[in-house]
Structure formats: C-alpha cells, structure tokens
Amino acid sequence: MSDTHYLFSPGPVMVSDRVHSATLHPDICHRVPAFEKVIQNLQSNLLKVYKANDEYTVLLITGSGTAANEAVISSYLKSRQEALLINNGEFGCRLEDILDVHGIKKIVLGYEWGKKPDLSEIENSLKENPGISAVIMVHHETSTSMLNPVKEVGRLAHTYGKTFIVDAVSSLGGEDLDVVRDHIDFCTCSANKCIASLPGVGIVCAKISKIMEMKDRKPSTVYLNLYNLYQVSEKYHQTQNTPSTTMFYALNAAVQELLEEGVENRIARYKRCAGILREGIRDIGLKTLIDERDASNTVTSVFLPEEIDLNEFLNKMEERRYTVYPGKRHLREQNMFQVSNMGHVYEYECRKFLKTLRETINELKITYQLH
Numbered sequence: 001m002s003d004t005h006y007l008f009s010p011g012p013v014m015v016s017d018r019v020h021s022a023t024l025h026p027d028i029c030h031r032v033p034a035f036e037k038v039i040q041n042l043q044s045n046l047l048k049v050y051k052a053n054d055e056y057t058v059l060l061i062t063g064s065g066t067a068a069n070e071a072v073i074s075s076y077l078k079s080r081q082e083a084l085l086i087n088n089g090e091f092g093c094r095l096e097d098i099l100d101v102h103g104i105k106k107i108v109l110g111y112e113w114g115k116k117p118d119l120s121e122i123e124n125s126l127k128e129n130p131g132i133s134a135v136i137m138v139h140h141e142t143s144t145s146m147l148n149p150v151k152e153v154g155r156l157a158h159t160y161g162k163t164f165i166v167d168a169v170s171s172l173g174g175e176d177l178d179v180v181r182d183h184i185d186f187c188t189c190s191a192n193k194c195i196a197s198l199p200g201v202g203i204v205c206a207k208i209s210k211i212m213e214m215k216d217r218k219p220s221t222v223y224l225n226l227y228n229l230y231q232v233s234e235k236y237h238q239t240q241n242t243p244s245t246t247m248f249y250a251l252n253a254a255v256q257e258l259l260e261e262g263v264e265n266r267i268a269r270y271k272r273c274a275g276i277l278r279e280g281i282r283d284i285g286l287k288t289l290i291d292e293r294d295a296s297n298t299v300t301s302v303f304l305p306e307e308i309d310l311n312e313f314l315n316k317m318e319e320r321r322y323t324v325y326p327g328k329r330h331l332r333e334q335n336m337f338q339v340s341n342m343g344h345v346y347e348y349e350c351r352k353f354l355k356t357l358r359e360t361i362n363e364l365k366i367t368y369q370l371h
Contacts, residue, residue, distance in 0.1 A: 005321045006345075008353055010142050010170060010299050012192045012199050013343025015254065019197055022253035023246050030245050036237040038252050043233075045255045049195075049263055050187060050205045051178040057211070059229045060251075061202040062244045065169030065190030067224065068202030070098050072165055072186045073136070075214055075226035079103045081133040084125055084162070086117050086153065090143035090328045091167060095136055102220055107132065113331065114144040114289050114301075119152055126160040134163040140171035143328045145290050145299040145338065147175060151182050158183035163210060169193060172203075173258055174270050174298045174342060185210045191247065194270070194298060196343040197254035200247035206230075270297040273341035273350045280354035281339070284361060289336065298342045301327065304335040308364045313337070316360045322353060 007014050028035055043058040050056065061067050073095070077083055083104055085096055088111035099106045107129055111117055117137070126132060135157040139150045150166055157164040165186045168177055172187070174194030179187050187205045191197040204226065214227040223241060232240045258266055274297050281288065281302055289301035304313055310326060314337065317324055327336030341350060
C-alpha cells in the first residue's frame with residue numbers, strides 16, 4: 001500500500017496482517033480455559049523457538065524485554081551473590097543498572113561499544129573470582145549491532161559451574177541460539193523484535209531447576225517474582241497478575257507464523273535482507289560501525305556524512321514514511337543512525353528503503369552545498 005509507514009527500527013517492528021488480525025478477538029477474561037490454552041500454546045511453541053528440552057519452562061510477563069531481564073536478575077541473584085557482567089553497549093549498561101538497583105555485587109568486564117568481548121579475559125575473571133555465581137551478557141547488543149559470543153561464553157560458564165543469564169531480547173528468532181547447546185540457564189526475549197509481534201510481552205525461558213532454587217528466598221519484587229510466576233503457571237496455566245490479553249493473542253499468532261516459516265528460514269531471510277541493506281549502504285558511500293564478521297542479521301549501524309544533520313535526516317525519512325533509529329549516547333553525537341530489518345520485512349521492502357535513503361541523502365547534501 002502506498003500509504004504504508006515502514007518501520008526499519010529495531011523495535012517496535014513491522015508485523016503481518018495475521019498478527020494484526022489476532023488482536024481483533026472477542027472480549028475475554030484471562031481466568032477462563034480458552035485463555036489458558038493460549039498461554040499453554042505460547043509456552044509450548046516458544047520452547048521450540050528456544051530449542052529447549054523438558055528441563056526448561058517459558059514464563060510470560062506483561063512488560064518489555066527489560067521487565068523480563070529485571071525479573072530474572074531480581075528473582076535469582078541474592079544481594080550477597082556476585083555476578084560477572086560482560087558489557088559492551090547500551091543494553092549491557094541496562095543490565096548493570098538493574099544489578100545496582102537490586103544491590104547485587106558485580107564484576108564488570110567493560111568494553112568499548114562495538115568491541116567484541118575478550119574470551120581470555122572472561123575466563124581469567126572466572127578463575128580469579130570464585131565468588132562469582134552467575135555470568136550475564138547480551139547476545140545481540142542492539143545499540144551497536146554487535147553479535148556477542150554467547151556460545152563460547154556459555155561453554156566457559158558451564159566449565160566453571162556458573163549460572164548463565166542471557167539477554168536475547170533482540171536475537172531470539174533472528175540469530176543462531178540454542179539454550180541447551182549454549183548452556184543457558186535463563187534467556188530473555190521481547191515480543192516485538194525478531195519474533196515480529198506487537199510490544200507488550202516479556203519472555204523468560206528458564207531451567208526449572210534454577211527456578212526451584214528460589215523457593216525459600218525472600219522475594220525482592222512482587223510483580224516480577226519468577227518463582228511465583230512459575231507456580232501459578234504450573235498449577236493453573238495462568239499469569240500471576242492480569243496480563244495484556246490482546247498482546248498475548250498477537251504473540252501467539254506471531255510465534256505460530258515463525259514456526260511455520262521455520263526458525264532457520266526466518267534467520268536466513270533476515271541475513272539476506274541485512275546483506276541487501278549493507279551492500280546498498282556501502283554503494284551510497286556510507287560507513288558502518290561493526291565489521292561484517294561480528295554484525296547481527298537484523299541491525300546495521302550507519303554513520304551519516306558529517307555535513308548532514310542527524311535530526312533533519314530522521315525527519316526527512318519520516319516524511320517519506322520510513323522510520324530509522326538515531327544512535328544512542330556518544331554514537332548519536334557521531335552522527336550514527338540504525339537500520340533494522342527485523343519483523344515483517346522482505347527483500348523488496350529493503351530495496352525500496354535503499355532508494356529512499358539514497359534520495360534523502362542526496363537531497364540533504366545538495367541543500368547543505370547551497371547553504
């Protein structure tokens with residue numbers, strides 16, 4: 001449709017007509033068998049997406065990916081325990097904020113944004129700090145488009161007997177991820193990223209044995225307490241508090257759509273689209289932040305020419321019905337913006353986007369030359 005507004009932003013993302021249609025369900029109370037079936041279906045299907053076995057469960061929270069992360073950190077880690085946080089971007093900083101708010105001791109291996117974590121440094125920290133109980137990291141650091149080495153860090157966490165907590169908010173369904181193979185104990189996600197649903201549901205895939213370790217711990221939160229969420233889910237196939245029923249229906253449709261496409265096929269589509277975008281961006285003469293070997297399948301971080309004002313560029317793209325993200329913090333100051341191909345986006349839309357991007361940049365260059 002000519003009046004479509006395209007979201008080339010890393011969440012919220014474009015969703016299919018099928019997902020939109022799922023929101024037009026009849027009014028329903030969440031405490032009825034029909035809605036319990038929706039929850040059960042979601043849990044069963046999401047376990048497939050996570051490639052989990054029967055040692056895992058999936059818990060659903062009305063909230064963002066940050067809510068899912070805070071639920072895991074605040075529920076599992078006690079204040080006297082110590083966490084090793086690997087931080088190389090905005091969302092690593094978000095995890096650090098959660099640890100600090102809940103008074104959890106931490107060792108932070110901090111890296112320049114866009115720099116890959118050093119596995120030897122991670123292993124040395126584990127060797128030198130036996131008090132570490134958990135390793136925490138972001139899989140896809142959306143703020144830079146860096147894909148972090150979850151598989152390798154998971155192997156280290158397993159070798160040294162540490163709980164492994166992974167923020168896969170913007171990678172599940174878009175990158176190679178297997179909670180069993182990668183030794184992940186808690187893995188979070190959000191509905192409105194690679195799964196291509198609407199915002200409003202945070203997802204936690206957790207080892208049941210790890211949840212049971214929380215049984216006798218004094219909760220530090222009410223709404224985000226994972227042990228209570230698990231008990232209600234197991235006994236009643238329910239959520240602890242009133243969920244966003246409509247967003248659960250949307251997510252149910254999106255996950256079914258993902259499984260029908262095939263997780264590997266979805267990943268391959270995202271990779272093809274990212275390749276088209278990056279080739280086109282290079283042809284325009286723009287530089288990217290992350291080396292192709294370390295870049296995700298779904299986000300590309302791009303530097304505008306110095307002479308072009310970032311805000312003006314973003315507004316011009318909006319006028320042409322394309323949304324892209326500004327960079328975060330110091331990356332915004334470096335005139336960086338981000339292009340995402342998450343969601344209901346295909347090769348054709350990527351080529352259309354590149355045409356508009358080229359036209360917009362050329363127009364702004366001419367404007368600045370005239371000034």
